[in-house]
Amino acid sequence: xxxxxxxxxxxxxxxxxxxxxxxxxxxxxxxxxxxxxxxxxxxxxxxxxxxxxxxxxxxxxxxxxxxxxxxxxxxxxxxxxxxxxxxxxxxxxxxxxxxxxxxxxxxxxxxxxxxxxxxxxxxxxxxxxxxxxxxxxxxxxxxxxxxxxxxxxxxxxxxxxx
Numbered sequence: 595x596x597x598x599x600x601x602x603x604x605x606x607x608x609x610x611x612x613x614x615x616x617x618x619x620x621x622x623x624x625x626x627x628x629x630x631x632x633x634x635x636x637x638x639x640x641x642x643x644x645x646x647x648x649x650x651x652x653x654x655x656x657x658x659x660x661x662x663x664x665x666x667x668x669x670x671x672x673x674x675x676x677x678x679x680x681x682x683x684x685x686x687x688x689x690x691x692x693x694x695x696x697x698x699x700x701x702x703x704x705x706x707x708x709x710x711x712x713x714x715x716x717x718x719x720x721x722x723x724x725x726x727x728x729x730x731x732x733x734x735x736x737x738x739x740x741x742x743x744x745x746x747x748x749x750x751x752x753x754x755x756x
Contacts, residue, residue, distance in 0.1 A: 615715045620724070622709040623732050626702060627693040630728075633735045634746065635691045636706045641747050642688045643703065645681070645756055677756070684754035710736060 622628075628636065689695035694702050713736045721730050750756070 615712050616720055619709055619712040620729055622705055623729055626705055628732050630731045630735045633739055637739050638688045639692050639703050641750055642685050680755055
């Protein structure tokens with residue numbers, strides 16, 4: 595769990611009440627307008643952000659390597675300027691397909707991340723107790739959304755020439 599999206603704090607406050615988690619997850623599904631048809635678009639939003647930004651914690655040993663990479667990028671600024679332009683266009687396109695993604699990409703992805711974390715707490719029997727079949731299907735989709743993540747990332751890289 596993480597602090598950025600609030601899921602860790604949210605789960606700590608639940609005091610063992612699974613209904614609170616389920617209700618919050620259902621609220622997020624509705625607020626984000628997540629469906630089985632658009633679920634992969636939210637993942638694409640996470641993937642594209644991962645491709646665009648450093649995947650290094652600045653307090654790790656890798657920070658030194660990241661600094662070297664940044665120095666090299668500055669040496670080849672013209673080359674990377676074109677790549678950044680392509681990457682930004684790719685991100686704009688990806689977010690344009692996510693409900694609310696263009697106007698509030700940060701909020702949308704943080705809430706989606708929270709939803710991913712909360713759904714891990716929902717059991718099969720909890721799902722069966724939900725009255726809304728569409729919501730159940732979204733929960734089931736969330737469980738499988740990472741099954742082909744390497745392929746999806748590869749497809750994004752190919753599609754946008756990154």
